[in-house]
Amino acid sequence: MSHLKLFAATLKCHGIKLLEKHDIARKVFLHGQRYVSSGISEPFLSGSNSNYVEEMYYAWLENPKSVHKSWDLFFRNANAGQAYDPHLPDQLERKASFLQSHGLAQTPGKAEKLVEDHLAVQSLIRAYQIRGHHVAQLDPLGILDADLDSFVPSDLITTIDKLGFYGLHESDLDKVFQLPTTTFIGGSETSLSLREIIRRLENTYCQHIGLEFMFINDVEQCQWIRQKFETPGVMKFTNEEKRTLLARLVRSMRFEDFLARKWSSEKRFGLEGCEVMIPALKTIIDKSSEMGIEYVIMGMPHRGRLNVLANVIRKELEQIFCQFDPKLEAADEGSGDVKYHLGMYHERINRATNKKITLSLMANPSHLEAVDPVVQGKTKAEQFYRGDMAGKKVMSILLHGDAAFAGQGVVYETFHLSDLPSYTTNGTIHVVVNNQIGFTTDPRMARSSPYPTDVARVVNAPIFHVNADDPEAVMYVCSVAAEWRNTFNKDVVVDLVCYRRRGHNEMDEPMFTQPLMYKQIHKQVPVLKKYADKLIADGTVTLQEFEEEIAKYDRICEEAYTRSKDNKILHIKHWLDSPWPGFFNVDGEPKSMSCPPTGISEDLLTHIGNVASSVPVKDFKIHAGLSRILRARLEMTKNRVVDWALAEYMAFGSFLKEGIHVRLSGQDVERGTFSHRHHVLHDQEVDKRTCVPMNHLWEQQAPYTVCNSSLSEYGVLGFELGFAMASPNALVCWEAQFGDFHNTAQCIIDQFISSGQAKWVRHNGIVLLLPHGMEGMGPEHSSARPERFLQMSNDDSDAYPEFSEQFEVSQLYECNWIVVNCSTPANYFHALRRQILLPFRKPLIILTPKSLLRHPEAKSSFDEMVSGTTFQRVIPENGLAAHVPHEVRRVIFCTGKVYYDLVKERKNQDLEKQVAITRLEQISPFPFDLLKEELEKYPGADLVWCQEEHKNSGYYDYVKPRFRTIVNHTRPIWYVGREPAAAAATGNKNTHLVSLRRFLDTAFNLEAFEGKTF
């Protein structure tokens, strides 16, 4: 590149647009008195005349204000990195003498060269800061490029001839250049020779640490990172620190070796090749503890998990070893999980800081990265309940595999929560075990981005790549990461570039698919040996001390192994990641098996109703439409009735009085997708001024959090599940925009919500609000797919239960989740209330209405909500038919909104005596007891299940066998509803109405099933 081109490029790089001749003239004209360049009349870019810049430079030296401010900035940057300071009287003199000393004072041509060279050096420094990581030696195997590209950026000085790129020559190497303020390589020196500049840049950016941070658009943050890594001598460790590091490596390595020796044919997902991860995590925790962190919540995949449990969390080794015993019996109810999925919670003293620290590793499924948002939600909750709004006491660490980090979308969704006010955990430290392989797949086939960590760039998180075979570099990077989190409360990524010594698991043969890589791996000297040799060679430890350290840890393992044989029973509850002290009795059982009535006093209802109808702050102008809504609420309160939104208000508000925190999260929940909720009022005249009346209910009340989420289901539902894990004394609700969107969070539903308790003996009371209903809105927006939740319900369709007084509650205790579809606002209120009044926690799936939100019939009286009232699992027929049960020809069982269609149709057809309509409000667990009563009440009636959903969806497949069990297969249960279909609903409004008409006709055709067999 010619000088001039380079010059032009450099100018561009400084955001200074090259000015055309007329531009310059215009600027000069505009700036009146200012310097008039002779260059105006000369072709600036011709390369034939350098006077323009030169003269400009001298003019600037005399008076920086005489040139345009872009030139002022330009010269200031170029000139020695020290900003021009008009208050320094010697500034001019310094510049002059600088030129003098370079023999330039009288030779303008040389001055131009000087400017260019300084600019060149500045560009060069910047090039290293931006692209140095591409040539850093990150791969311990030395055969792979961590960025998947062997290309060496042309602006890095890898050989002398590259100097020409900047218009520099070998002869310039010993010239001294002043350093710009954007580098710290000088330490206390302000200028260095070019040779030294390049050496120091290479040292910082091209050795075992690769830094990606220049994309961060915050100068202070970039400066902070540059200072941490560029300052000469920053990576010095004391002998004590080196010995601690070695001892931690010994533990990490010998733990893996021990497992390999004892259980050579067991799957362990060993850490071999990345043993440094253990000291890395310990450094992050030590450093964070030093800075005030008291609680660290971690999420991690399979790789190295046992080692983390043993050496980071410090789970008793015998508890880990005993799980390799195939004869071990499970003591807890539930199906349990494999050892490398279990969670852990441990409070202990951090040895480095002598401060108390609590560590929690969250249980997780095989589904990689699914635990990420769950960890974040739990972390947010722990911060929230401690009042640690800035995240100075509680923090999260997430570990990732390279393939999963790049491949799983939930990683991206989780990153996007990181800076949202109601979701931020004030910075997460991400550690990637980048073994440059995912099972059998090469990174080149597994991702399109250069690094597996590029996803983190979306939130401007700095990314520190580090060669995992350089333990000191790893420790340094980890300690900077911890400081970064503490300083800026933002995410940061540590990418441990390593290798995987064995196959994906210990039974796999990696040579089938990665022969050359594994040839190299087989030759690879383990990191412990390399580091021990280094420390022995430099006299930090002796060989004997090293061997003693190994022998000591091996002995610990052997002794624990002997003790582990005494363990015949596995208690999963000892592996609980989120204990709830005081909630259960000492055996971990509920303190009772009953639930008090869920109604509340009339006064409370009235008070909440009044606040829900008001604007509790002064001079706050709300929208006229909203005023109407509030007036309607006030009217309802006066009339002692509630609609859906007000019933929800009553339930939430009542909890707040009792000190129960309520959190409602999801897309557009603040207003409500259907514009019915309005929990956040917006001042129509003052931007961003809002008011949440629910937080103005009482002087002393629990806080109410209502937050519009990012447009994510997987991430946000996982987050709320994690939030709900932290405390049993909170009602945490996630609302889908429409129920069908929950399927993009299916993994959280299947792997955590449905089966979490069975696998990890962990209760969770999260509430899912899923708008559902066939209203002619098309195939989407209609069905929340209740059949999926019901299919995963664990109550036995064929077992006739024993009915006891406690049946209702013990059935709830046994189930994996509760599925309800309420037909009245009052019952919705009770379902929410029961969720907290139960002596245990279960996920609650509520199919919520859309048109019923405004349906004139879908209102409830205070009478159905006052003290003494309770949730109705079944709402029996209570009209004319109920009074003449023996005359009733048909009982229609249904759930949800279709009830209102049926009642209307029954009236139209004048069949109120002949047809009873009974509502199933709690679908699962199935209210066998109440339905049995209802069935027996109408001995001569035929039994119909009516649903608006298609036959292969909805509830039919769930209720049919259970009804049959109740009647002992003696009576049929007929189906009335839409035909089976592939799509959840039709896209054609007319087809929708025709099919509704058709099934309503069948429902009330009392001959419809005559002569049919079942």
Ligand SMILES: Cc1ncc(C[n+]2csc(CCOP(=O)(O)OP(=O)(O)O)c2C)c(N)n1
């Ligand atoms: C969501 C999901 N998809 C697929 C798998 C199957 N699987 C288990 S491990 C693995 C490879 C993981 O590679 P990486 O993330 O690099 O971690 P490593 O095993 O290399 O430590 C795959 C595909 C899984 N566990 N989870």
Ligand SMILES: [Mg+2]
């Ligand atoms: Mg991998």
